[in-house]
Amino acid sequence: MRVPLLDLSQQYAALAEPIRAQVEEVLSTRNFILGPKVEAFEAAIADYCGSPHAIGVSSGTDALLAVFMAMGLGPGDAVVTSAYSFFATGGCIARVGATPVFIDIDPVTYNFSTTALTRYLAESCRRDNDGSLLTPKGDKVRAIVPVHLYGLCCEMEPVLEIAARFGLQVIEDAAQALGAEYQLRGTIAKAGTMGNAGTFSFYPSKNLGAAGDAGMIVCQDEAFANRVRHCRQHGMEPRYYHHFIGGNFRLDEIQAAILGVKLPHLDEWSAARRGVADRYREEFNRLGLTDRITLPAEPYRKCGLTNHHIYHQYVIRTTNRDALREHLARKEIGTAIYYPLALHEQECFRYLSHRAGDFPESERAARETLALPMYPELSREAQRYVVESIAEFFA
Numbered sequence: 450m451r452v453p454l455l456d457l458s459q460q461y462a463a464l465a466e467p468i469r470a471q472v473e474e475v476l477s478t479r480n481f482i483l484g485p486k487v488e489a490f491e492a493a494i495a496d497y498c499g500s501p502h503a504i505g506v507s508s509g510t511d512a513l514l515a516v517f518m519a520m521g522l523g524p525g526d527a528v529v530t531s532a533y534s535f536f537a538t539g540g541c542i543a544r545v546g547a548t549p550v551f552i553d554i555d556p557v558t559y560n561f562s563t564t565a566l567t568r569y570l571a572e573s574c575r576r577d578n579d580g581s582l583l584t585p586k587g588d589k590v591r592a593i594v595p596v597h598l599y600g601l602c603c604e605m606e607p608v609l610e611i612a613a614r615f616g617l618q619v620i621e622d623a624a625q626a627l628g629a630e631y632q633l634r635g636t637i638a639k640a641g642t643m644g645n646a647g648t649f650s651f652y653p654s655k656n657l658g659a660a661g662d663a664g665m666i667v668c669q670d671e672a673f674a675n676r677v678r679h680c681r682q683h684g685m686e687p688r689y690y691h692h693f694i695g696g697n698f699r700l701d702e703i704q705a706a707i708l709g710v711k712l713p714h715l716d717e718w719s720a721a722r723r724g725v726a727d728r729y730r731e732e733f734n735r736l737g738l739t740d741r742i743t744l745p746a747e748p749y750r751k752c753g754l755t756n757h758h759i760y761h762q763y764v765i766r767t768t769n770r771d772a773l774r775e776h777l778a779r780k781e782i783g784t785a786i787y788y789p790l791a792l793h794e795q796e797c798f799r800y801l802s803h804r805a806g807d808f809p810e811s812e813r814a815a816r817e818t819l820a821l822p823m824y825p826e827l828s829r830e831a832q833r834y835v836v837e838s839i840a841e842f843f844a
């Protein structure tokens with residue numbers, strides 16, 4: 450039996466007609482960039498997330514870049530983030546000239562450890578005469594970028610507390626977490642809406658995927674939203690007058706139109722993904738594998754949240770990861786490693802002078818974790834085959 454890591458065919462088949470109609474409409478109007486479809490989709494995301502402002506951009510990477518540029522982050526600034534994320538999180542910090550500062554992850558959630566974050570800011574950094582916070586190397590700490598990895602929100606309450614204490618901006622990298630919820634001071638908040646700004650990706654394999662690249666920024670402040678809108682078009686306002694340097698971060702009408710068709714289904718897809726996760730747990734328990742394999746944690750399951758986890762990825766942990774992966778490949782089961790290197794181990798960040806052991810839990814996750822097939826339409830039969838194949842490996 451062949452079980453791919455991700456199969457978008459059923460989802461597309463179910464929506465092919467309205468999607469084609471939307472694409473036809475854009476083609477017939479020849480309004481290709483930043484038109485009514487983008488505006489409608491921005492309004493739909495703002496409404497879905499419960500955020501006052503949403504700005505459509507060209508990708509999740511450009512969403513981060515546009516926010517960092519609009520905040521004026523640059524040389525001499527430090528931006529604190531997780532040592533274990535997709536490259537864009539660290540890459541965009543470096544691209545604006547700021548210094549990425551990594552924090553090790555919590556081995557249970559794979560999100561950065563808020564204890565380590567607090568310890569770093571409160572103990573390793575020092576206050577400058579003007580009250581600003583300096584890293585040991587002398588960069589000014591300006592922002593924290595929590596990453597809601599695999600569809601599970603970071604513990605945002607301590608993040609927001611420490612950010613307020615030191616006057617730092619908070620930019621949530623919610624590329625993998627559109628719709629994921631967190632209980633913040635007694636109310637339910639969606640990923641991306643808790644900090645100063647949040648960024649989303651609609652890369653085709655994300656939970657809400659475009660037919661190409663697309664992204665979104667949500668934010669609280671109107672003046673900042675306007676600045677991001679200008680940043681999306683080379684810092685231009687009015688036409689051909691440039692107040693600061695931005696980029697071409699525009700969103701296409703065709704992508705926005707397609708995403709607009711799919712968004713109303715996102716919550717049912719996330720619920721189906723949780724169903725898939727529940728079935729995996731049942732099967733792993735049934736075959737007595739939970740002493741060999743660590744299943745994803747669900748720390749917010751009992752918090753009264755619906756989208757307590759949206760399972761962008763279903764990631765297990767085992768010390769025999771590479772051999773298991775080869776075994777599953779022979780059984781025609783698709784798996785992936787997110788990510789084989791922690792950010793501080795990447796060659797391009799060698800200039801930061803980190804060494805092995807600096808972030809042990811991130812390094813261990815890079816060695817031990819494996820993503821199993823996960824998509825809303827994954828059948829129980831396919832899941833049984835996956836887990837039975839894993840049992841065969843350990844037998």
Ligand SMILES: *Cc1c(COP(=O)(O)O)cnc(C)c1O
Nearest residue numbers: 508509510535537624625650652
């Ligand atoms: C996918 C992703 C991004 C980048 O999104 P793109 O749309 O591919 O540019 C950024 N951060 C994280 C955590 C991601 O998973």
